Amino acid sequence: MRNIYLKIAVNAISKNRIVYIPYVFSVGIMGMVLYILLTLGFDSSTLQLKGGETFSLIAKFGAVFFFCLSMVFNIYLSFFLTRKRGKEYSVLSILGMERRHLYKIIIIENLILAVSGSLLGIAGGIVFYKLVQLGLIKFLGGQIDYKVAISPEAVALVFFSYIFVYGIIFLIQFILLRKRDIVDYERTLRRGHKRSVLYLLLSVIGVVILLIAYRIEYSIPPDTRIFNYMQDSTVKFIIASLLEIIATYLLFVFGAITFISFLKSRKSIFYQKTNFVNLSTLGFRMKRSGLGLGTICILSTVAITITSSLLVFFFSSSENLENMVSYSFVAYTNEADNAGSTLVTYSHELDENNLNVNKVMAISQSFNIRVDYDPSANDFIESFDPSDSGIPFDILMIDEESYTSVTGMDTNLGSDELGIVFTDRYMMGSLSQYIDCEGNTFKLKKLDRNQYVDFAYGDSILLVYPGDIRELMDYYCSSTDRFARNILGAFDSDEYSPDSIKDAIEGYKQSTGNSRMYIFNIEGNYEDQYKAYQLFTTVSGSEFLTETYVDVAVDYIGVYKGLVFLSIIVLAIFIVMLAVSLYYKNLFEGMEDVSYYEIMRKVGMDDRLINGTVYIQMFISLLLPILVASIHALFSERYVIGIVKTLNINVSASFTKLTLLSTIVTIVIYMTVGLLASRTYLKIVKGKKKEI
Amino acid sequence: MSLLEVKNVKKIYSTRFSGNKVVALSDVNLTVDQGEFVAIMGESGSGKTTLLNIIAAMENATSGEVFLNGTNIKDIKERKLAEFRRREFGFLFQEFNLLDTFSVGDNIRLPLVLDGKKPSEIDDVVLPLASKLGIKEILDKYPYEVSGGQKQRAACCRAVVIKPKLLLADEPTGALDSKSTGELLHLFEEIHDSGQTILMVTHSVKAASYASRVLFIKDGEVYHQVYRGDLSNHEFYNRISDSLQVMLGGR
Ligand SMILES: Nc1ncnc2c1ncn2[C@@H]1O[C@H](COP(=O)(O)OP(=O)(O)O)[C@@H](O)[C@H]1O
Ligand SMILES: [Mg+2]
Numbered sequence: 001m002r003n004i005y006l007k008i009a010v011n012a013i014s015k016n017r018i019v020y021i022p023y024v025f026s027v028g029i030m031g032m033v034l035y036i037l038l039t040l041g042f043d044s045s046t047l048q049l050k051g052g053e054t055f056s057l058i059a060k061f062g063a064v065f066f067f068c069l070s071m072v073f074n075i076y077l078s079f080f081l082t083r084k085r086g087k088e089y090s091v092l093s094i095l096g097m098e099r100r101h102l103y104k105i106i107i108i109e110n111l112i113l114a115v116s117g118s119l120l121g122i123a124g125g126i127v128f129y130k131l132v133q134l135g136l137i138k139f140l141g142g143q144i145d146y147k148v149a150i151s152p153e154a155v156a157l158v159f160f161s162y163i164f165v166y167g168i169i170f171l172i173q174f175i176l177l178r179k180r181d182i183v184d185y186e187r188t189l190r191r192g193h194k195r196s197v198l199y200l201l202l203s204v205i206g207v208v209i210l211l212i213a214y215r216i217e218y219s220i221p222p223d224t225r226i227f228n229y230m231q232d233s234t235v236k237f238i239i240a241s242l243l244e245i246i247a248t249y250l251l252f253v254f255g256a257i258t259f260i261s262f263l264k265s266r267k268s269i270f271y272q273k274t275n276f277v278n279l280s281t282l283g284f285r286m287k288r289s290g291l292g293l294g295t296i297c298i299l300s301t302v303a304i305t306i307t308s309s310l311l312v313f314f315f316s317s318s319e320n321l322e323n324m325v326s327y328s329f330v331a332y333t334n335e336a337d338n339a340g341s342t343l344v345t346y347s348h349e350l351d352e353n354n355l356n357v358n359k360v361m362a363i364s365q366s367f368n369i370r371v372d373y374d375p376s377a378n379d380f381i382e383s384f385d386p387s388d389s390g391i392p393f394d395i396l397m398i399d400e401e402s403y404t405s406v407t408g409m410d411t412n413l414g415s416d417e418l419g420i421v422f423t424d425r426y427m428m429g430s431l432s433q434y435i436d437c438e439g440n441t442f443k444l445k446k447l448d449r450n451q452y453v454d455f456a457y458g459d460s461i462l463l464v465y466p467g468d469i470r471e472l473m474d475y476y477c478s479s480t481d482r483f484a485r486n487i488l489g490a491f492d493s494d495e496y497s498p499d500s501i502k503d504a505i506e507g508y509k510q511s512t513g514n515s516r517m518y519i520f521n522i523e524g525n526y527e528d529q530y531k532a533y534q535l536f537t538t539v540s541g542s543e544f545l546t547e548t549y550v551d552v553a554v555d556y557i558g559v560y561k562g563l564v565f566l567s568i569i570v571l572a573i574f575i576v577m578l579a580v581s582l583y584y585k586n587l588f589e590g591m592e593d594v595s596y597y598e599i600m601r602k603v604g605m606d607d608r609l610i611n612g613t614v615y616i617q618m619f620i621s622l623l624l625p626i627l628v629a630s631i632h633a634l635f636s637e638r639y640v641i642g643i644v645k646t647l648n649i650n651v652s653a654s655f656t657k658l659t660l661l662s663t664i665v666t667i668v669i670y671m672t673v674g675l676l677a678s679r680t681y682l683k684i685v686k687g688k689k690k691e692i
Numbered sequence: 693m694s695l696l697e698v699k700n701v702k703k704i705y706s707t708r709f710s711g712n713k714v715v716a717l718s719d720v721n722l723t724v725d726q727g728e729f730v731a732i733m734g735e736s737g738s739g740k741t742t743l744l745n746i747i748a749a750m751e752n753a754t755s756g757e758v759f760l761n762g763t764n765i766k767d768i769k770e771r772k773l774a775e776f777r778r779r780e781f782g783f784l785f786q787e788f789n790l791l792d793t794f795s796v797g798d799n800i801r802l803p804l805v806l807d808g809k810k811p812s813e814i815d816d817v818v819l820p821l822a823s824k825l826g827i828k829e830i831l832d833k834y835p836y837e838v839s840g841g842q843k844q845r846a847a848c849c850r851a852v853v854i855k856p857k858l859l860l861a862d863e864p865t866g867a868l869d870s871k872s873t874g875e876l877l878h879l880f881e882e883i884h885d886s887g888q889t890i891l892m893v894t895h896s897v898k899a900a901s902y903a904s905r906v907l908f909i910k911d912g913e914v915y916h917q918v919y920r921g922d923l924s925n926h927e928f929y930n931r932i933s934d935s936l937q938v939m940l941g942g943r
Contacts, residue, residue, distance in 0.1 A: 267812070267814075267815075268811045271805050271809075271814055272805070273806055276798070276801070276802070276805040276806075277802075280791075280793045280794045280795075280798055281793045283793070284792065284793035284794075595789075596792070596793075599789045599790075601774070602748070602777070602783045602785075602789070603778070603791075603802055603803060604774050604775065604778025604779075604803055604806055604807075605774060605806060606771070606773070606774030606775065607774070609774075609806070
């Protein structure tokens with residue numbers, strides 16, 4: 001090794017190997033997960049699985065998310081390490097090393113760490129990828145090819161992400177070292193103890209910012225399904241989250257100290273054995289660990305929110321999955337007279353494939369109109385959410401006879417009545433009692449929702465007309481152009497001309513007369529149903545227009561399982577990260593605190609009190625961030641529920657309950673890890689006592 | 693009956709990895725009477741710190757016994773040991789050893805709080821003592837905010853606040869400049885005059901000359917001792933200095 005800097009860097013790392021081995025190891029694990037997620041995202045064999053396309057998208061998204069998470073974590077660890085090595089660096093500069101050269105060494109150190117971490121990660125990823133893939137295939141169903149997949153994209157991305165992260169880490173180190181000596185930095189942390197007024201002020205600001213953040217989150221409307229609401233909500237949520245992060249740091253750094261100072265000023269509380277030791281130690285440490293606790297809190301918020309959102313998604317969607325598709329597919333034709341032969345062929349095909357029809361229903365007539373809602377003209381609907389103006393929605397019409405035959409419901413409409421069924425989506429306003437159609441006034445009668453209506457007609461209003469539906473069409477066709485123009489969305493506005501509309505309407509009226517809609521219900525799971533659907537499309541050719549939601553369901557299952565899979569990985573990693581950072585925290589502090597506890601013992605503190613102090617501090621420093629995180633998470637309810645609803649899922653699970661559940665689970669995990677870490681700590685601080 | 697009695701104490705360290713044995717103390721015998729101010733001198737590595745630790749039950753002797761007020765400290769139950777140390781001993785070290793996490797005042801209050809004194813009574817004890825030792829103004833400061841001399845006076849205050857039977861001091865002036873050293877030694881004199889028994893390890897002849905008796909440790913044994921008797925400070929100083937020369941010369 002001729003390069004002196006390389007030599008110093010390698011020496012420094014190997015001298016600190018007790019610190020760097022677990023560090024590189026955990027950084028490697030993060031790289032491994034990143035590699036696996038990326039490879040899953042890019043691997044073409046994933047795409048061949050059921051729902052694989054969605055899954056691959058989720059994997060890529062997960063990779064980005066995971067990258068961010070691990071970056072925060074890695075930077076946090078490096079901050080620790082830099083501080084630990086600060087004395088070494090200042091010794092080097094005292095020995096006469098120029099800053100320039102010091103940076104050179106640090107850059108080389110970072111390069112070594114980045115390269116060894118990424119190599120470890122990529123190697124581990126390649127080894128474990130097959131395993132993960134096997135598990136995934138078992139999960140999603142499908143075949144595997146046994147070649148070893150090395151994804152060059154994933155390799156490159158992992159490598160560059162490491163370079164990127166270590167670039168940032170170097171910047172931080174650069175700033176830390178440039179501003180002041182690290183030793184001085186420690187001293188600065190200790191100073192400022194007396195600035196209690198400033199601290200109080202900053203804590204109050206923290207509380208205010210937090211309240212504002214909560215207020216913003218709470219102002220997110222409970223239903224974010226309307227598009228511009230969705231955007232607004234996301235913006236609000238992001239702003240609130242940023243405010244929450246700022247407030248969390250303010251509170252953990254300044255608020256905690258202020259609170260402890262307050263407790264310390266009450267003699268009757270403070271001058272108690274355990275309080276005395278704990279409050280003093282906590283108050284002192286808080287200045288240094290406040291940042292760390294804030295970070296743990298924010299990471300926990302992310303973990304708890306994600307966990308409970310996923311749980312809401314799981315519980316709601318497993319229910320939704322069962323009722324998701326109430327029929328297998330719909331087929332429309334305009335030549336109902338010729339449909340018979342196709343249906344016969346189809347039934348043979350079904351027999352050959354061992355598929356059975358549960359039920360087929362034929363509906364004779366229906367048509368739909370698209371309405372551009374204009375708030376100033378309230379022909380149809382009296383009040384409607386103004387922010388929703390301009391969203392076209394469908395109004396479907398069906399004759400009463402067909403409706404009864406499909407749903408099996410008795411409607412009993414009078415001749416001046418119009419049945420109305422909401423399929424619920426996009427409908428926020430209330431409806432007027434009457435509909436005025438060119439002088440004919442119909443009284444509206446609300447009919448109950450029905451699963452067939454839901455899925456046969458999409459998301460819209462369904463009008464049920466007691467007579468021949470063509471009469472109703474006439475009313476509309478002769479009414480305003482605005483309605484006419486929108487029949488079936490057949491005309492783009494620039495192609496609009498009165499004649500073309502008339503022609504279209506006539507054509508439409510005629511074809512409607514001979515139109516039929518068949519609703520098929522096939523026995524078996526979604527995959528069978530999808531197979532039956534595909535069979536029908538091959539048999540029927542262009543005669544029929546077909547539509548199914550079964551493929552959505554199949555995709556949906558992919559999403560569902562993919563999310564389960566990803567969340568297990570992410571949560572497992574999260575726990576590993578937590579364990580590693582706690583290990584470091586206790587290792588470093590243990591090393592620093594050895595003499596501290598020696599004095600404690602000489603002053604006459606017994607081991608029980610010392611143990612108690614360590615455990616209580618562990619307890620508080622873990623519990624506090626989680627509890628705050630849990631409150632943060634609770635406030636994200638509205639946004640999360642909105643997102644889940646956007647996925648077209650009826651939310652049936654309670655976000656609050658699930659958040660509390662995941663908080664409890666997190667606490668149990670943290671406490672277990674915390675107890676183990678504290679034992680390491682105690683072992684270190686008591687280590688000196690060992691003798692013959 | 694003497695306050696402290698150390699009988700045939702032996703201490704052997706074996707390093708954990710190499711298994712090498714180090715004889716820190718081979719056979720120490722000494723007694724300290726109530727109200728005495730005893731100084732212990734010896735070369736670095738002669739086992740002085742080890743001896744203090746064994747006396748205060750911080751470490752176990754390999755063999756031999758230590759009696760305090762006639763009680764063999766080996767007989768004290770593990771559970772009671774911390775309380776015993778707190779009540780019977782005050783500690784003072786070269787490195788001051790104030791706890792960074794406590795303010796100076798709280799460092800001093802610590803033994804009283806640990807002893808379960810009533811919160812309202814604690815400052816009745818601490819404040820007069822602090823003003824006697826001249827550190828009343830720095831009680832709210834933190835150890836890193838005050839000078840070495842102030843730290844040592846605070847540590848001294850902490851050591852005697854509970855009125856221990858025996859004040860153990862391990863090179864208390866070792867890290868102080870000569871002015872602070874003088875102040876601290878005067879303090880010791882005062883405390884001693886008010887009836888406090890003191891056992892002090894020191895390298896400094898000047899410090900030792902404040903004591904009423906000086907023990908010299910060599911090769912893990914008490915090699916020699918000198919009494920002040922009726923000697924003046926100056927005469928005693930010379931006596932100690934001479935004895936030291938003899939001990940160091942005879943190596
Ligand atoms: N914990 C220990 N383990 C091993 N050897 C020790 C330990 N403490 C002290 N020693 C050894 O015992 C001897 C006496 O040490 P010490 O009592 O600290 O001397 P002094 O205080 O007189 O300078 C020294 O040789 C030292 O190396
Ligand atoms: Mg010593």
